[in-house]
Amino acid sequence: MRETVSADNRPYHHGDLRRALIDAARRLLERDGPSALSLRAVAREAGVSPAAPYHHFKDKGELLDAVAHEGWDMLNQAMGKARAEAKSLGDRMVALGVAYVCFARDNPSLYRVMYDGSRDKDDLPEHARRQDDSAYFHVRDTLVEAGADPNDEISLELATSAAWCAAHGLAEMASFKLFDHLKDAVGGEEAFFRGILSHMRVFADQPPK
Amino acid sequence: MRETVSADNRPYHHGDLRRALIDAARRLLERDGPSALSLRAVAREAGVSPAAPYHHFKDKGELLDAVAHEGWDMLNQAMGKARAEAKSLGDRMVALGVAYVCFARDNPSLYRVMYDGSRDKDDLPEHARRQDDSAYFHVRDTLVEAGADPNDEISLELATSAAWCAAHGLAEMASFKLFDHLKDAVGGEEAFFRGILSHMRVFADQPPK
């Protein structure tokens, strides 16, 4: 019978094991953290044999890449939302930075997988910076809106990169206890994020240069 | 016979296996990267049985901690040197930042171990921020030298933390190919580091606020 699923051409045995494996991996990630994420555990969680994933992913790294891919999509979306909802034009950059750091705080395991250095990635994934609605371009375009010269490509990329570095650094540091008393002193975690980011010229109201 | 450290066979017990294991680990790290650093490989490199390390370290994590400890010492030292050798007082903060990023660039595997999140570390290690000659205090004291109010503890810690976040973020990003053309455009890698750091108010000539 060529019953199958309407538009999808993927429902052979299991239905859609590839999808199920990614979901299982993300479930395990949230529940037990990155160190507990073994390929066999994912297969177990999805209810298939330990070798089944190899028909959908070349190796464990490719599964992780697929999971990371969805993480980048979520980040792009969160950044787009923050940009759209920012009160004032001058607040947009900070709103983007806070959104970035909050995403990392709310999805710590996923964030780790996205930047996992154990897989050989000599660059950020394409969809983090190429597409028009990518996080990178949200930052870049917002800098232009804030007054940066769109023709000075180098300066613009430098500023965008600086913002990205600052946000990433803060995202990785924010979980350390070292900062707990600072968070309290400035009135909460988000205020702390803003306090740190405000030390970066790119996140100030005035455009760089 | 207490001599017998001759060329071929292993000595009586072993002179200082703990030391030898740390050295072997660092050798493997530099040669094959962090993913190749297994406890058994370290034992093999040191010429002992796979279970020998357990008489000197509780588990693999404790070996890694010892390796990271030496990494932090090296970082502290590099920061101290950069601070001492900085041409002008206004250049000190940037010199510290560049020294930090260069350390990460020159010891990428070691740097990863120092920040490795797989081990349960809810904070930076003590010696990275407590001792008077720690990297953290080098940054803090330099900010005061540059004019920051030493009595406003909160602002001072915020600024120090901001500098640390920025440097760490840049250190982790700098290896991505994404930045290669920027490095070329601004005239080399160190110039790129300075270019990124100059977007952070804490690294500017004037003290924050």
Next chain:
DNA sequence: AAGGCATCTTGACAATGCTTAGATTTGTCC
């Protein structure tokens, strides 16, 4: 000299990533 103790080895266990061979289902072509 003798026992005590730290150190190191042997052997083992469970878990992991991955491969090969075989089984089962599905789609396609005549």
Next chain:
DNA sequence: GGACAAATCTAAGCATTGTCAAGATGCCTT
């Protein structure tokens, strides 16, 4: 409609890993 090829899954196995329990080995103190 039926045979054949391809896709999907399982079973079994290999090499490697972290860790532990027992036993061997050499050093030190008494």
